[in-house]
Amino acid sequence: MLKNILKIALYFLIVLLALSLIPYFTTPVYDFPDRVPFTGNKLYNPYSGIQNGKWLKANYHAHSFAWAGFTNGRDNINNEMKERYSSLNYDIISISDYMKINTFMSNDKNYLPVYEHGFGFTKNHQLVIGAETVNWTDYPYYQNIDHKQKTLKEIKKADNIIVLVHPHLRNAYCKEDFKYLTGYDCIEVANQNFGCADDYWDAALSSGYPVFCMADDDSHHSVNYCDIGRCYTMINVDSGSSPAQIIQSLKNGRTIAVDLNTDNKQSFEILKSCSSNTPALENFITNDSSFTLKLSKNVSGIIFTGQGGIMKATVLNANTASYQFLPSDTYIxxxxICSDGSKLYLNPVLRYSGSQLPVYSASVNDSATLIFRFIYTTFAVILAAGFFYFKRRKYKKEIPVVSPAEY
Structure with a gap:
């Protein structure tokens, strides 16, 4: 009896494994476009006109009780999360459950449906902001660059925002990926639980891919003051904000990623005070070869970073700073750096033609895909044939041989 149960369980696992490998078989091989560093005689200013708009404090990455408590976030209750974030003066409070659109905040003026996409072991996750439905394309085990690109192709729509989140976690992405991947809008540069990813941001920018910054809590236990309020995104919108305007601001880079220094912050009230003391970006002006920014108060340092993630210049103890582009600069x-150690990441000023930023899209290599699928199918057939061959041999050995004398 036990032997039969184990045999059925084994067959079930084999079928389950085979089904889980189907996405790998259906993934095409991609040709990635040749990318070059940003060029042009104009400078793209992501903060053009911000003095006429208003800033919204936003968090798009937080988890609540979902999937019967199976996923991490079971300690977060929707209404309690809303109360805590509201107490910290958030204008946009979003709950991004795993593979599920949470509609608890749907009556809020600035509500955009969002979920965290991905269920594979390697944590190649993305936020889908402005999602209409949940897309279940993913890979449970290893992911190469074609798998990552296929996922982005499936979830990216013209009217949504795709954010690559916690890219360092479990080595979900590597720097090399950011030289090739297309179909995403933002990188989660600061994540409360998994640190800073500005090195990956620089890898993408240095390859000539226009991508903008976000910061999020990635909260799983909001009852703990250490779990919320540290990392958030400031979004500049026109005075009459709407979900469509927010999407447009995210696409255009009218955002600031904030990473508060929460060392020794012992309560929500102290955390709230720390946030309110961060300087505001009051103005950001560009011409054909330089830019100037103005903050609402003096800060410890203003650092300019360019091609290859190289620090180009630093201004200390000031609230204004300017940078003159060199011929070799592609982006800055x-x-x-605030006086308390908190950091504000501003989006890059990019060289461009003056019309539009470069657009890249990976395309399917039909020949390589056909060859890959032939090899994959051949291997699967050989594996299946071997399994049934050895099973048949075992079955024959178990059949007793009856001699004529026994009749």
């Missing part, structure tokens, strides 16, 4: 991004 700004990091603000």
């Amino acid at each position: 991004r700004t990091t603000v």
Whole structure:
């Protein structure tokens, strides 16, 4: 009896494994476009016109009780999360459950449906902001660059925002990926639980891919003051904000990723005070070869970073700073270091033609895909044939041989 149960369980696992490998078989091989560093005689200013808009404090990455408590986030209750984030003066409070759109905040003025995409072991996750439905394309085991690109192709729509989140976690992405991947809008540069990813941001920017920054809590236990309020995104919108305007601001890079220094912050009230004391970006002006920014108060340092993630210049103890582009500069991004150690990541000023930023898209290599699927199918057939061959041999050995004398 036990032997039969174990045999059935084994067959079930084999079938389950075979089904889980189907996404790998159906993934095409991609040709990735040749990318070059940003060029042009104009400078793209992501903060053009911000003085006429208003700033919204937003968090798009937090988890609540979902999937019967199976996923991490079981300690977060929707209404309690809303109360805690509201107490910290958030304008946009979003709950991004795993593979599920949470509609608890749907009556809020600035509500955008969002979920965290991905269920594989390697944690190749993305936020889908402005999602209409949940897309179940993913890979449970290893992912190469074609698998990552296929996922982005499936979830990216013209009217949504795709954010690559905690890219360092479990080595979900590597720097090399950011030289090739297309179909995403933002990188989670600061994550409360998994640190800073500005090195990956620089890898993408240095390859000529226009991508902008976000920061999020990635909260799983909001009852703990250490779990919320540290990392958030400031979004600049026109005075009459709407979900469509927010999407457009995210696409255009009118955002600031904030990473508060929460060392020795012992309560929500102290955390709230720390956030309110961060400087505001009051103005950001560019011409054809330089830019100037103005903050609402003096800060410890303003750092300019360029091609290859190389620090280009630093301004100390000031609330204004300017940078003159050199002929070799392709982009310059700004990091603000506050007096308490908090950091503000500003989106890059990019060289471009003056019309639009470069657009890249990976395409399917039909010949390579056909060859890959032939090899994959051949291997699967050989494996299946071997399994049934050895099973048949075992079955024959178990059949007793009856001699004529026994009749």
